[in-house]
Each structure stands twice: as C-alpha cells, then as structure tokens.
Amino acid sequence: MNTIKILGSSGDKTFAYNPETQMEEATARFEQLKNSGYTLFGVDPETKDTTLVDTLFKEQVQVVAVPRISGG
C-alpha cells in the first residue's frame, strides 16, 4: 500500500491506497490537497531521499502533505 500522510493539528492522517487499483482516488485526493495550498513531498522509505512532488505517480510509496508554509 502507498500512503499520503497529511499533517494537521491532531498529528498526521494517513490516506492509504493500492497503486494498482485506487490510483484515480489517490490522484483526486492529491490534487485536492495541492489545490488547498498543501506542499507535497515524496519521501523514499528506504533511502529517505526527498523530492517536491507535483504529480502523483505509482512509484511514490510515501508522500507527506504539509499545510501552507510561511516565514517564521
């Protein structure tokens, strides 16, 4: 299962999906988050390599969605 971890006030919520069967649903969720101002990062669970993600692909096993960023 691939996951999108969405950060929020009560910790992260996990949206888990099967990339083979639920890609459409996951993409819709991904787009919804993007349109709400979330920044999405792909994190490789093994190497911990991190990339900014603009489009959701099956290969992205774990995506972390963070709310809008501002200067501290």
Added chain:
Amino acid sequence: MMVGIDISQFDEFLTEIIHQASVEAQNMAVRAMRQTGRWEVDVSNSQGYRLHQTFIDRNLFEQAMEQHRQGGLVVTNHTIRASPPTPSIDMDEISSAAMYTPDIVECYELREMPHPRAYMGGYGPRMMQHVVSTTEAVLDGPPDLDMDYFGSYTPIKRKANTKARELFMECLTESELEEFKNFSTVTIRTKIGLFRVEIQDDEFGHGDPPAYNVIHNDNRCCAILGSGGIPRYDHYLMQVLLIKSNPSRFVEEANARRIR
C-alpha cells in the same frame, strides 16, 4: 437497518478504513449525513461504550465485513454498528458530548457548519477544535483529561506531538537520526550550503511554532506552517523536507536575521 458485527481488534485494514472515513467525513461536512450511500458507523467496546463514530462509504464497509467473514480481520470484543445516515443532527449534543465524554467522537468539518456558540467569548472555537482533535485521540484509546491553564486538553496535544515526532524521525536518515538523538539538531548539506535545524521539544504541548531555529550562512532563519495549532514536530518535519528537496525555496520562504 442496522448491521452489528463483533471483531476482536482493529487490524491494519480496518484502521485504514476508519482513517479514510475520518478524512472523508471531515471534508464532506454535515451534508454528508443526508447523502445516500454513506453510512454512519459506531465503534463500541465490549461494554457497549462508544469509542468512535464516523461516516464511511457503504462499499468500503461491506469490503471490510467481507474480509472479516473470510477470517481476514483478526479478533474481538469491539462492535461495529452501521446504519444509514440520520436525517438531522443536534450540534448542541455533539459539543457537550465531546466536552464531557471525550470517548464519544464525531468527525465533522466544523468550519462549514459552525456551532451557534462558536464565536461567543472565545469559548466556542476551543470547543470546536476539541471536537475535531478528539477523533484522532480515540484511535489511540481514551485520553485522560487534564486541563492546562488555558482550558485545552494537553494530553491530546501531547499525543498529536508524539505522533508528529514519530513521523519526523521516520523521515530522517540513520545519521540524521543519530545526530537528532544526541544533539537535538539535524544538519543537512545542500548545494547552497549547510543548514542546521535545531529541535526543541514542545514539552507542554502548547503547539507554539519554532522561532529562528535554522542556522544557515551565519543567519538564523525560520519557515513555519501557516495553520495554527500544528504540533511543533510538524514544523520541523516541513523544514527538513523543504531544505532537502529545495533549499533555495526554504531560504525564499524563511525570514532571516543576522546572528550577532
């Protein structure tokens, strides 16, 4: 029509469904109750004490039950009860239930349907925030109530912060994790130089964002998450992820001041 079924514990599959349902329910708002095809779901323990209530897609629920029938779901003494959505909702009842019996949980997008008392004397919004946050707390078991000076339930925030800390650590490499554990810092080498993120525990769970906790080129700078009430470790996680993936954007986003 009610469907009752006993299971002994939430296995991963069912937990995922509950998570998904929570997210969906929040987004769908109270209107979702009247929408056909969505069911109201109660999760109770063996004493009939309600642990969790949410809305779930009927198909997802039936999938879970099918898996249960085939022996895919392990266990127990919890009961899941599902019924078609009720036609109306008493917001008064929800907020008082959430205030006095935090095990009873409702998951709603409250911004779309604020409580009538939401804007009175600063008392209402806190209550709304509590209603939302309890949902997560219940997944980890009933929270013990302990009010802080500001009337908020610190154990819940502490749980959120612990959860955020776990995710933060999950996203670090071994060497970064080692550094974090020993020195409470995470150092990241990038094309535009070295960044050192200083981590300070939010011991009391007040959720204050960090301030100027990143050191880069002799400057202290900081970028935080715009939404309020976010666990501090979520800010740290965002900083680390953004620095690793696009350090220039981090510098653009961050306010900086010179170290004297």
